[in-house]
């Protein structure tokens with residue numbers, strides 16, 4: 001046993017032979033590696049190779065070494081899992097919670113951060129079924145790498161190639177370095193868009209999908225934080241390991257945030273909160289003849305209200321602007337007593353519902369100045385980690 005144990009899962013693709021090198025690099029990095037091949041992967045690289053390279057016994061089904069209850073034991077001792085190569089079939093089986101060999105049983109029993117490294121023919125990778133399985137896994141907190149572009153086993157060229165070992169090791173290192181850096185930290189995240197009901201049928205709402213806040217909640221959980229997500233009107237699912245509180249209106253969101261703020265270390269206010277609500281709610285459907293105007297009343301500014309009396313909390317706010325007005329972003333950073341503000345360029349409406357984003361991270365400095373970091377089209381998951389890195393810096 002090593003101080004840091006890893007399960008290396010091998011799927012049944014030709015890239016399995018490249019994972020022999022990956023295994024060596026993981027050992028060089030100080031990890032104790034137990035290899036779990038799928039039974040079909042043994043067509044490409046046999047058990048003897050894995051046993052010789054890892055110096056450990058290798059089994060593929062739950063029917064070997066039954067006395068050890070290997071799937072539960074390995075799930076408990078392994079600090080990380082890395083699945084390389086992950087075939088389309090293996091990705092589908094993990095996404096759907098199948099447990100039909102030792103590897104999928106172990107993953108199902110494991111709570112450890114998991115890196116999935118796909119390798120397959122480009123049309124299989126681009127297939128909607130595979131892409132939807134990958135999204136499902138990412139939504140559940142798995143890190144799924146993008147495969148490389150290049151020549152495949154046959155003569156075809158495209159996106160689906162197993163990434164270079166150095167890129168896999170770098171991604172894995174990033175995951176392991178961040179695995180517990182937020183341990184003991186309480187992170188409160190808001191996400192989604194509030195709805196202000198006009199009558200039982202109609203509401204004032206907005207386009208927010210909740211994806212950015214969801215990405216922050218997932219990243220914080222992966223990094224060991226205790227996470228509460230106050231989620232408004234989002235179809236995104238509850239995630240194991242995250243306390244999810246569902247709300248509808250700005251008032252409800254205010255109540256949930258207000259009661260939790262004093263106990264949190266970091267708040268990420270990514271929800272799109274309606275600035276106003278109908279002055280009067282009608283219990284019955286308003287007939288169209290009476291719907292010529294709606295009188296509005298202002299909602300509380302949630303983050304500005306709770307953050308003005310902050311103690312040591314790090315406050316992350318967002319601003320969605322259709323033109324990247326940095327001075328307006330800086331004004332909002334100060335007005336909301338925030339430490340960090342992501343000024344989101346939502347022009348072209350490509351950001352709402354997308355997995356990617358762009359804008360500027362504004363961070364207040366001890367010198368009273370504000371640092372600007374331009375962010376050009378990155379995934380919402382990557383932005384989540386960047387914002388949490390900044391928050392961690394502020395927490396000291």
Ligand code: CTP
Nearest residue numbers: 269270271273275300301302303317318319320
């Ligand atoms: N916010 C909030 N409560 C509100 C409105 C906004 O807590 N009632 C938070 C948002 O979650 C975000 C930040 O304030 O973190 C900025 O939101 P934004 O809509 O860009 O700013 P507003 O203050 O509403 O200004 P405007 O709509 O005039 O741009």
